[in-house]
Amino acid sequence: MKLTQNLSKDEKKMIRKMFWRSATMYISVNPITMGGGGFCYSMIPFIHHFYKNKEDRKLALERHTAYFSTTIPFASFVMGIAGSMEKENSEKPNFDPKSINAIKLSLMGPLAGIGDSLFWGVWRVVCAGLAIGLANAGNFLAPLIFLLAFNIPNYLIRYYGAFLGYSLGSKYIEKMYSEGIIAVLTKAASILGLIMVGAMTVQMVKFKTVLAFHMHGKEIMNVQNVLDSIFVGIIPLLITFLCFYLLKKKVNVIAIIFGIMVLGVLLSVLGIV
């Protein structure tokens, strides 16, 4: 296989380990960092191999606990690229490690967009359609055929994606780094990332008030309509910026999470939501 041509034995072994780990990316899924814990878990073979110094390892581990979410067949491709960048970072003292997460973030959105519609939207429906017919005919192989038909491409793409990501990364990142393209790319990736975070904030952070003022039994003011006429999504934005501000002030994340829970119940008791 062409993909593995220039890789050392150690590298192939690491990539294979990462591939197996990447299957579990979402098992620790949570509303704060989604697959972040699983991403970090999948990167451990790389981090262990590239960094001999304990402090460097800690920083690398921490980097990969950040928010990450994409369709799982494409996850290993991003991990492969991140792995090749970690290699670069471990060898070049003035490599900007920020670029690693910037690249990850810029890839996850578009890949999720393609992957979700391709895998969940199209391929799963095709496989299920096939299996439903068999099951209705009483064929006990129906569930097995469904699983095999869905998962063979699922696993193949994830397997070769891991090698492809790492090879592409190794091939181009060094060259881009020496020509100063990485810095430009990091900025471009950050722009892409910021636009996506803005979009996701509106789409994923949801808030709607039921508060309304009445006079003589008639509704004279619907607060949500007023808020929407000021700016659609103003409350989710404010909540997000408040969290951002608190994080900057080094407030503990757990405290923020519990704060939001208390706030939700409080608003509900007050009849605002």
Place this chain on the structure above:
Amino acid sequence: MYDAIVVAFAVFAGVAGHELLGMSMLSRPIVVAPLTGLLLGYLNTGLLVGASLETIFMGVVNIGISSTAEPSLAAGLATVFSINMGGNMGAIIPLVFPLAILGLQLMNLIFSFVIGPFAPKFRKLALEGKEKSIVGLHYGLWFLHYGLYALIPFFAVLFGSDVVRDVLNSIPKVIMNGLTVAGNMLPAVGMAMLLMMLWDNKIAAYFFLGVVLVAYLKLPLIAVATIAFIIAVVVSPRDLQLKKMATASAPDVNAAISDEEEDFFK
């Protein structure tokens, strides 16, 4: 009792296996219902329930929290109830959609309020360099998440679905509503953590572009990603040129521009 254990096992194997094996679709009704049927000795009923539920839930995909129903719970319960009623599926089918919606709500409660508070722990362990604990936490949360979820069909079959509904109804509505609202706000913390990483006054304006594209133009994320990609492609060559000019002649060309922009956004 045996029925309850079997359903709990089948639902756990479905949802937990689905996540563990790379979103392998083990949690779909076409898998969970025949598995339940097989273990109870009524494979054929399981296959039929699986086929009809798979058809009903064809459009439902569970990716994170952006879903409408969680069908594996409904698949397990519908199979047991059908078998207990002598293979009469017709009476069960109208129940499955409410069951699946309830399943999703309970799954989201576990997701937000049991798993959510553990999320920052990954970063903490990483900073302490405790690799083994990261692995443990990763798998521990998996077991906790889906183990708790599998208890629901266990008790539902053990006590009958009426008792379960009564228990859920006894939680004050105002508290449930508040928790749901809080669950909808929680992703703000994740977004804020991303902003911690990406925020830079020089390019922060782009954040609001993303906001407007979704809030007002209602564009799907893939369209936003394409627009963002185009902007990144257009901006990069100019940056590269600036960088070359800066290294070639005056090194403060870049600095002067960014100062100006920074003042503007402050």
